[in-house]
Amino acid sequence: MTVTGDVGAERRRRIRARNRALLAVLLGLVVLFYVVSIVRLSGG
Amino acid sequence: MSEHLSTATVPGVVPYAGAAVGDYLQILKPRVMSLVVFTAFVGLVLAPGHLHPVLAAVAVLCIAVGAGASGAINMWYDRDIDAVMRRTANRPLPAGRMMPGEALGFGIVLAVGSVAVMGLAVNWVAAELLALTIAFYVFVYTMWLKRRTPQNIVIGGAAGALPPLVGWAAVTGDVGWGGIALFAIIFFWTPPHFWALSLYRAGEYEAAGIPMLPVVAGARETKRQMLIYTLMLWPAALMPWLLGIAGPVYGACAGVLSLVFTATAIRVWADDSERSARQMFAFSLLYLFLIFTVLLVERVAGGRW
Structure with missing residues (x-):
């Protein structure tokens, strides 16, 4: 029972870490597209 | 996916949670990526013209991610032979930490x-x-x-040689002679670099069924071809200086480094021990790093960037 609980906790931790990484990537892309748009519009 | 869902209904079987973030980073081959980024950046700096720093950073990021994508798809395809070789057995796919579909989807x-x-x-x-x-x-x-084919890394080496050309094209919008010179340096550097490694890893390549030159043609023929390629590298290494995209300091450094690289190949030729091949492999990494560093430093110090 303890082993299953540990594995379940590890599974949740892994999924949470992956979700956070995905969130960071998506936010990074938003910032990237915003900055690139500003640069391109200003003739860079 | 359906098989994972079905395991959740079996008592005592924990459903697969997917790979860890670190595994996703590992399949991007970060060490290869760092070399690709560095050479691409030098191509970008040496190219004539101007690119906004933000767009230059985006170009380098895209090249890094593209290199990582290649690595991920490569690991997906090669997971069977990676499991056989000690050097690659602990990668996420052969170690069972990641499903093949995850790696393929991520790469694409x-x-x-x-x-x-x-x-x-x-x-x-x-x-x-x-x-x-x-x-x-x-x-x-x-x-x-x-x-x-044992020519795998000769022809395939073109893929590793293209990043500086991509960096060059990011600035100029075309393929210039300077970019081609940088391409040629990596292209002719690749065979002796990988064959030095495969000389002392021949057993693993043979077990995995990869026809590297030492496995197919033997150590003597491999050493002969390594020496030939280090000689062919000379004109390629001096080309940036001859084309005028690098100065005399680079020309002198490229000459000395190519001389030492050729000397390591001669030493491998004369010496049957594993040690000389290991040293040549180590020096090959240093060689490429120094060649591109001198190009970069000379350009930046010259105030032309």
Whole structure:
């Protein structure tokens, strides 16, 4: 029972870490597209 | 996916949670990526013209992600032979920490994304060259040549040689002679670099069924070809100086480094021990790093960037 609980906790931790990484990537892309748009519009 | 869902209903069987973030980073081959980024950055700096620093950073990011995508798809395809070789057995796929579909999907998304962003943000010539680099590495090297011919890393080496050309094209929008010179340096450097490694890893390559030159033609023929390629590297290494994109300091450094690289090949030729091949492999990494560093430093110190 303890082993299953540990594995379940590890599974949740892994999924949470992956979700956070995905969130960071998506936010990074938003910032990237915003900055690139500003640069391109200003003739860079 | 359905098989994972079905395991959740079996008592005592924990459903697969997917790979860890670190595994996703590992399949991008970060060490290879760092070399690709460095050479691409030098191509970008040496190219004539100006690129806004933000767009230059985006170009380097796209090249890094594109290289990572190639690595991920390569690991997906090569998971069977990676499991056989000690050097690669602990990668996420052969170690069972990641499902093949995860690696493939991740690689394809990154490949398409990096090319699209490069095209939209920088220019489409650089994007096409990036797409060519990824496609060449995946289809020509990984799927076609690697398991079929001892010339795998000679022809496939073109994929590793393209990044500085992509960096060059990001600035100029075309393929210039300077970019081709940088391409030639990496192209002729690749065979002796990988054959030095395969000389002391021949057993592993043989077990995995990869026809590396030492496995197919033997150590003597490999050493002969390594020496020939270090000699062919000379004109390529001096080309940036001859073309005028690098100065005399680079020319002198390239000459000395190429001389030492050739000397290591002669030593490998004369010495049957594993040690000389290991030392040549180590020096080959230093060689490429120093060649591109001198190009970069000379350009930056000359105030032409």
